[in-house]
Structures are given as structure tokens and as C-alpha cells.
Amino acid sequence: MARKTQVGWLSFFFVLKLLLDMSALAVVNIPMYGVLKSSTTPCVLVLDYCLRGKTASKRVVGAVAVITVGACWPACPQVPLGG
Numbered sequence: 001m002a003r004k005t006q007v008g009w010l011s012f013f014f015v016l017k018l019l020l021d022m023s024a025l026a027v028v029n030i031p032m033y034g035v036l037k038s039s040t041t042p043c044v045l046v047l048d049y050c051l052r053g054k055t056a057s058k059r060v061v062g063a064v065a066v067i068t069v070g071a072c073w074p075a076c077p078q079v080p081l082g083g
Contacts, residue, residue, distance in 0.1 A: 021033075024036070031074040034071040034074070035071050037071070038071035039072075041067070042064055042068055045061070045064060
């Protein structure tokens with residue numbers, strides 16, 4: 001019975017995440033949404049290092065860097081540079 005409860009909560013939070021994701025797309029465009037979504041992981045890595053002193057492996061840091069750069073690249077023309 002405990003397993004069904006865990007799956008139920010997981011399903012509930014997944015649906016809640018999907019609803020929040022779709023509502024975020026009403027505010028920002030798709031490339032900026034990708035930047036916001038992919039910038040979460042580097043923030044978690046930095047906070048994990050600052051708060052707990054835990055470091056990620058070079059493979060993980062490299063993979064996160066590739067994903068973050070790949071998400072930021074299409075959004076670069078969307079950012080106003082003043083002027």
C-alpha cells in the first residue's frame with residue numbers, strides 16, 4: 001500500500017510540474033523557457049558545493065555545461081543588449 005501512495009504523490013507532483021511549465025510558456029517564449037529550465041542544474045551544483053561541500057565529477061560538470069550552452073545558444077538573439 002505504501003508503494004501506491006508514493007506513486008500517487010509522484011504522479012501528483014509531475015502533473016503539477018507540467019501545469020506550471022505550461023503556464024510559464026504563457027509568460028516567456030520557448031528559447032527563454034529552455035534557458036530558465038536548463039539553468040536550474042548549474043545552480044543546484046553550485047549550491048551543493050557551497051552548502052554541503054559536495055563536488056560533482058568532471059563528466060557531470062561537462063554534461064551540464066554542454067546542456068546549458070546548448071539551451072542558451074538559441075536564446076541569445078532574444079536578449080536585448082541595450083541601445
